[in-house]
Amino acid sequence: MRALVYTAPRQVELQDIARPVPVSGESEIAVVAAGICGSDISGFLGHSRRRVPPMVLGHELIGRRPGGQRVVVNPLISCLRCTACLSGAQNLCENWRLLGMDQTTGCFTEFVSIPETQIYEIPDELTDRRAVIAEPLANIVHLFRIAAPHPFFRMGIVGGGTMGSLALLTALRLGVREVLVQDVSDVRLDVVRRMGATLAANVSTEEGRAEACKFAGHGLDLVLDASGNSAARQAAFDLCRPGGLVVLLGMSQERSEIDFVTSIRKEHRVVMSFAYTPVDFERSLALLKAGEVDLTPWTVEMPLEQGQQAFDRMTTAPGATLKMLLRVN
Ligand SMILES: [Zn+2]
Ligand SMILES: [Zn+2]
Structure with a gap:
């Protein structure tokens, strides 16, 4: 499958990588569009110790289930078993991981395997451009x-x-x-x-x-x-x-x-304040569904193939662009 691989500071390139195989409890999601986050940019610039090349960045994604249903993914995966998780503070989980960080492959690619608990179906009225804000807005x-x-x-x-x-x-x-x-x-x-x-x-x-x-x-x-x-x-x-x-x-x-x-x-x-819990993510999604928070006038979209240009633009001259979306499928 095609993937935008971060190969060196300020460099990403399109490569062919192995398609992930879902393990028990996971579903395969075909990525439709993925947002570039400030943390991806800091990785791209070589400023993050937890985003080391070569790797696939990206954690803000809209996708489709094998049956075609559109979904948004909560990319912060917690263990659901530690004391933090059990007390509702999944953002402080001892074993949390995020797509596109450390050893976890990100979503600037065609397919991701995601635990079922992280997947939210969304209505067609909620466009990709609107829905992709679910993750950054969950932080707020x-x-x-x-x-x-x-x-x-x-x-x-x-x-x-x-x-x-x-x-x-x-x-x-x-x-x-x-x-x-x-x-x-x-x-x-x-x-x-x-x-x-x-x-x-x-x-x-x-x-x-x-x-x-x-x-x-x-x-x-x-x-x-x-x-x-x-x-x-x-x-x-x-x-x-x-x-x-x-x-x-x-x-x-x-x-x-x-x-x-x-x-x-x-x-x-x-x-x-660090990250968000599933409750925050769901509230964020509700705000977006209701149209109460909207960044679409300041959202720009480019194809995955132009990932290098997209990252260059966001690092050197973002202008009024608040969210850059890479179109995958
Ligand atoms: Zn983000
Ligand atoms: Zn935990």
């Missing part, structure tokens, strides 16, 4: 579930990429009072402004920083770092009010320096 549903914001909260989002944008759209569904999104790209800021951000501030300029600071006032109730670089993490703390909550989601840098003394004096609460 999870973070709001564990952050549990108070009614009428004011929020800050640092980083207006795919995750920041999904957080904005979800916060608006949750009834957020006002949302600031800060980024350094005018193209992205333009997008989040159209999505409904109260203020979209370009913090690479003095003027933008002043605007964001004025908007935050004594600080925002909930601030999300959707970027993961050091400056962004510190910015999330800086925007947060005394007694407010900082949610750390972005993982681009492993370590960073934070002014802890200032945060201790402000009694900042901190939540770190």
Whole structure:
């Protein structure tokens, strides 16, 4: 079967690989379309220790069962037996694995074998472009579930990429009072402004920083770092009010320096959010089915054969593209 194999940093190529054989409890899914995630991009760039070439990346997929029924797959496979799994925190499973990571083959290929428990049938009205957001959106549903914001909260989002944008759209569904999104790209800021951000501030300029600071006032109730670089993490703390909550989601840098003394004096609460559970995934899917969250105006599709161009575009000049979809079948 055809597969887009990550062969070296910044390089993917179409190769022929063996078709997987489903083991007991698994079904074979023919991949229809697959989304490129930020984590695939970090792998592609050679920044991930858990995505080492040669391997097939990809975990966001729409496919078909052998009978033709369209499905979306929850690619985070947990053991269902450890204490974390049994307590409903499958994202903290001792033995979790993700498609397109470590030893698990990803979905930038024609067929995947998936445990039945991970497969959700979807109606035809839910297009591939809409449904492929189920996995990234599940991360956002999870973070709001564990952050549990108070009614009428004011929020800050640092980083207006795919995750920041999904957080904005979800916060608006949750009834957020006002949302600031800060980024350094005018193209992205333009997008989040159209999505409904109260203020979209370009913090690479003095003027933008002043605007964001004025908007935050004594600080925002909930601030999300959707970027993961050091400056962004510190910015999330800086925007947060005394007694407010900082949610750390972005993982681009492993370590960073934070002014802890200032945060201790402000009694900042901190939540770190990782991945999602099956409950979050199902809620995400429900939001997409209802059409309440939609990234399709910012979704671009290319054939699997043009995987190299698709990855190059997302790493060098994504512009307003928030999701890149590879068409497989
Ligand atoms: Zn993803
Ligand atoms: Zn487990």
